[in-house]
Amino acid sequence: MERVHRGLSDREAGRTAVLEPASALATARAGVWRRRLTSRAAAPYWQAAPLALVFAFFFVLPLVVMVVVSFWRYNEYSITPALVGDNYVSVFSGCVAELPSLCLTFKTYLSTLKFCVLAWALTLLLGFTVAYFLAFHVRSLTAQMALFLVCTIPFWTSNVIRMISWVPLLGRNGLVNGFLITAGLTREPQTWLLFSDFSVVLAFVHLYTMFMIVPIFNSMSRIDRALLEAARDAGASGWQALWNVVVPLSKPGIVIGSIFVVTMVMGDYVTIGVMGGQQIASIGKVIQVQLSYLQFPLAAANAVVLLAAVLMVIAAMTRLVDVRKEL
Amino acid sequence: MADTKRKTTVVTRRDVLKGAAAVTGTAILGAPAFISAQPVTLRYLGTAVNQSKEIAQKVKADLGIVIEYVPVTTDDVSKRIITQPASFDIADVEYFQLRKLIPSGNLIGMDASRIKYADRITPVFTRGEVAGKKVGDQGTAPKKVFYLEGKSSTKFSATPTQWITLIPTVYNADTLGIRPDLIKRPIGSWSELLNAEFKGKSSILNIPSIGIMDAAMVVESLGLHKYQDKGNMTKAEIDLTTKALIDAKKSGQFRAFWKDFNESVNLMASGEVVIQSMWSPAVTKVRSMGVPCIYQPLKEGYRAWAAGFGLPKTLSGKKLDAAYDFINWFLSGWAGAFLNRQGYYSAVLDTAKAQMEPYEWAYWMEGKPAEKDIKAPDGTLLEKAGTVRDGGSFEARMGAVACWNAVMDENDYMVRKWNEFIAA
Numbered sequence: 162m163e164r165v166h167r168g169l170s171d172r173e174a175g176r177t178a179v180l181e182p183a184s185a186l187a188t189a190r191a192g193v194w195r196r197r198l199t200s201r202a203a204a205p206y207w208q209a210a211p212l213a214l215v216f217a218f219f220f221v222l223p224l225v226v227m228v229v230v231s232f233w234r235y236n237e238y239s240i241t242p243a244l245v246g247d248n249y250v251s252v253f254s255g256c257v258a259e260l261p262s263l264c265l266t267f268k269t270y271l272s273t274l275k276f277c278v279l280a281w282a283l284t285l286l287l288g289f290t291v292a293y294f295l296a297f298h299v300r301s302l303t304a305q306m307a308l309f310l311v312c313t314i315p316f317w318t319s320n321v322i323r324m325i326s327w328v329p330l331l332g333r334n335g336l337v338n339g340f341l342i343t344a345g346l347t348r349e350p351q352t353w354l355l356f357s358d359f360s361v362v363l364a365f366v367h368l369y370t371m372f373m374i375v376p377i378f379n380s381m382s383r384i385d386r387a388l389l390e391a392a393r394d395a396g397a398s399g400w401q402a403l404w405n406v407v408v409p410l411s412k413p414g415i416v417i418g419s420i421f422v423v424t425m426v427m428g429d430y431v432t433i434g435v436m437g438g439q440q441i442a443s444i445g446k447v448i449q450v451q452l453s454y455l456q457f458p459l460a461a462a463n464a465v466v467l468l469a470a471v472l473m474v475i476a477a478m479t480r481l482v483d484v485r486k487e488l
Numbered sequence: 489m490a491d492t493k494r495k496t497t498v499v500t501r502r503d504v505l506k507g508a509a510a511v512t513g514t515a516i517l518g519a520p521a522f523i524s525a526q527p528v529t530l531r532y533l534g535t536a537v538n539q540s541k542e543i544a545q546k547v548k549a550d551l552g553i554v555i556e557y558v559p560v561t562t563d564d565v566s567k568r569i570i571t572q573p574a575s576f577d578i579a580d581v582e583y584f585q586l587r588k589l590i591p592s593g594n595l596i597g598m599d600a601s602r603i604k605y606a607d608r609i610t611p612v613f614t615r616g617e618v619a620g621k622k623v624g625d626q627g628t629a630p631k632k633v634f635y636l637e638g639k640s641s642t643k644f645s646a647t648p649t650q651w652i653t654l655i656p657t658v659y660n661a662d663t664l665g666i667r668p669d670l671i672k673r674p675i676g677s678w679s680e681l682l683n684a685e686f687k688g689k690s691s692i693l694n695i696p697s698i699g700i701m702d703a704a705m706v707v708e709s710l711g712l713h714k715y716q717d718k719g720n721m722t723k724a725e726i727d728l729t730t731k732a733l734i735d736a737k738k739s740g741q742f743r744a745f746w747k748d749f750n751e752s753v754n755l756m757a758s759g760e761v762v763i764q765s766m767w768s769p770a771v772t773k774v775r776s777m778g779v780p781c782i783y784q785p786l787k788e789g790y791r792a793w794a795a796g797f798g799l800p801k802t803l804s805g806k807k808l809d810a811a812y813d814f815i816n817w818f819l820s821g822w823a824g825a826f827l828n829r830q831g832y833y834s835a836v837l838d839t840a841k842a843q844m845e846p847y848e849w850a851y852w853m854e855g856k857p858a859e860k861d862i863k864a865p866d867g868t869l870l871e872k873a874g875t876v877r878d879g880g881s882f883e884a885r886m887g888a889v890a891c892w893n894a895v896m897d898e899n900d901y902m903v904r905k906w907n908e909f910i911a912a
Contacts, residue, residue: 237587237588237591237895237899238570238588238589238591238592239570239592251904265904265907265908265911268911269911272911325754328754328758328760329758332758332759332760333758333759333760334758334759335758352688352743355760356743356744356760434747435751438742438743438744438745439694439744439745439746439747439751439910440737440742440744440745440910441910442907442910442911446910447907450696450903450906450907451903452567453561453563453564453567454563454696454899454900454903455566455567455570455588456900456903
């Protein structure tokens with residue numbers, strides 16, 4: 162807060178400096194510098210400085226450290242500065258030699274990518290539907306707010322408890338299997354319901370649909386209702402209006418929601434671990450295991466590769482829509 | 489990491505009164521009162537399972553030392569010791585981790601002459617013997633890493649010296665846990681873990697260094713391979729072991745893997761799994777939920793583990809003295825009895841015996857049927873009168889140890905292959 166105040170007072174100072182006659186300006190270099198720092202042009206930099214500093218210290222610096230460490234050497238109990246590519250070689254070892262069968266890293270990324278696509282498609286479908294209902298079918302603001310709160314109910318308990326509570330529901334002796342058997346739909350309990358790809362995707366959808374709803378709802382609530390009336394007047398059917406008016410105008414929300422979901426799924430290992438019964442690999446899990454065995458440089462190299470992969474996905478998504486322009 | 493939260497011992501009004509009484513008492517006797525007036529705090533780094541509130545309270549009452557628990561996971565204990573050696577005053581470490589920790593120089597040798605009961609520590613640690621007989625020493629057996637060449641040495645000594653790496657706190661012999669009500673037949677061998685009869689109903693723990701040893705017990709029991717040392721495999725042996733695991737996984741043998749205590753309890757209690765690697769307190773927990781569960785002794789023997797107190801090199805002065813006082817107190821019986829009653833074993837058996845009821849000692853340590861109901865330290869019923877402990881006596885259980893938790897020379901390669909197994 163203090164910095165923000167200083168920023169403001171600097172701007173005040175800048176304004177007075179500009180308004181004063183030029184005689185005071187032609188002094189020492191320090192004066193020139195002071196003028197530069199307090200001039201109107203410098204004001205935005207001062208205003209951005211606090212956040213930039215926080216960002217540099219808590220984001221850029223750790224990131225740089227991670228990249229640097231990924232080139233270091235390590236043994237069981239220490240890491241030593243170096244500039245070697247061993248860790249990257251190790252990350253991709255066997256990836257060429259073992260073709261056509263996939264190496265550990267490719268296999269893990271492929272599996273993660275599969276979860277990304279499934280979770281993304283399902284959360285998008287659900288999130289869009291819910292947001293559409295909230296934005297266009299619920300007229301009163303109070304009802305919208307109330308329903309929004311209902312959407313957040315799953316977030317009232319911790320992530321881990323939410324996931325563990327699936328076990329008595331989907332397990333071999335769980336409620337769903339109990340129902341299926343008493344209803345005569347199956348004889349044997351269905352084991353694919355839990356500790357499987359199905360349960361992982363289910364948990365992701367449960368956890369992350371909210372992250373789709375919010376930005377899409379936000380975009381939708383800005384759509385001018387007159388546009389929909391115009392579409393109707395021009396003879397568009399309900400689906401045509403949806404596809405040609407609502408979807409294009411909701412694109413920024415869709416992309417922001419997608420970025421949320423995809424990045425969270427890419428880095429997740431807790432959900433995949435618990436819901437997949439620890440049987441399904443994820444990059445996060447690989448990194449966690451390496452960290453717990455004190456293989457910091459190797460874990461850093463894996464993290465750099467993961468970061469690159471996520472950035473590529475995000476770059477691809479933002480190419481579809483210029484989020485900044487649309488906002 | 490929710491389990492890294494700090495637990496601080498709360499000082500109640502009664503403690504304050506007790507402290508005040510102690511101060512007055514010592515002051516009257518003319519002893520230096522400032523020691524009691526300013527209690528020393530020891531930051532105790534370890535896993536939550538070993539950090540009982542009761543022990544901290546008893547130490548406070550007996551010695552006036554405040555124990556501040558820093559509960560983290562086993563892996564994080566090593567990470568802390570290596571990266572933040574000044575963040576704790578005493579560490580509860582597993583012996584197998586020493587092969588990583590001692591070379592870092594962050595732990596120092598403890599002076600045996602300051603440990604009152606040093607010569608009465610069970611020979612399981614000092615010589616690798618139970619009742620005069622050698623037990624299995626594959627893996628990082630405690631006797632291999634028990635002594636250091638010197639106080640600040642980073643080399644282990646094969647022969648006894650004055651410098652001890654860790655003073656043992658708890659140790660035990662691990663085996664498979666089973667659900668007798670769902671299996672309905674006797675189980676006697678590690679090979680049953682991969683028996684097709686339990687397809688989709690078995691589990692193994694997903695902690696690479698321990699899981700691979702359980703897998704090796706299975707592989708050897710199936711007759712696929714005889715290891716030179718299960719705790720120090722060659723690359724070829726690691727390949728062979730993980731291949732056996734991958735084949736089993738692909739055929740749908742495993743229901744799930746588990747990583748922490750509670751997961752293993754859930755898997756077993758819910759009936760998702762009927763046979764799996766397990767830890768002793770988890771079996772007790774399942775049983776206390778009213779679900780039948782046996783910690784099954786197997787003919788190939790047990791995989792053992794042991795933990796102990798280590799001191800950081802940064803410790804000095806009053807804190808160092810307090811740490812030695814605490815360790816001496818720990819070995820003097822009360823804590824040992826407390827741990828024995830949970831199904832662990834304590835380092836100095838005779839001092840613990842003096843603090844236990846004869847019927848308790850007979851049940852927990854001698855493998856005899858319980859004369860009376862067996863209760864946990866908090867008073868809950870563990871076993872009804874007449875029950876016999878799974879695996880029997882101390883000598884029968886610790887005497888049948890086949891291997892110890894370990895860090896392999898090919899650790900990196902093993903972790904890599906284990907990750908491939910998880911991804912398969």
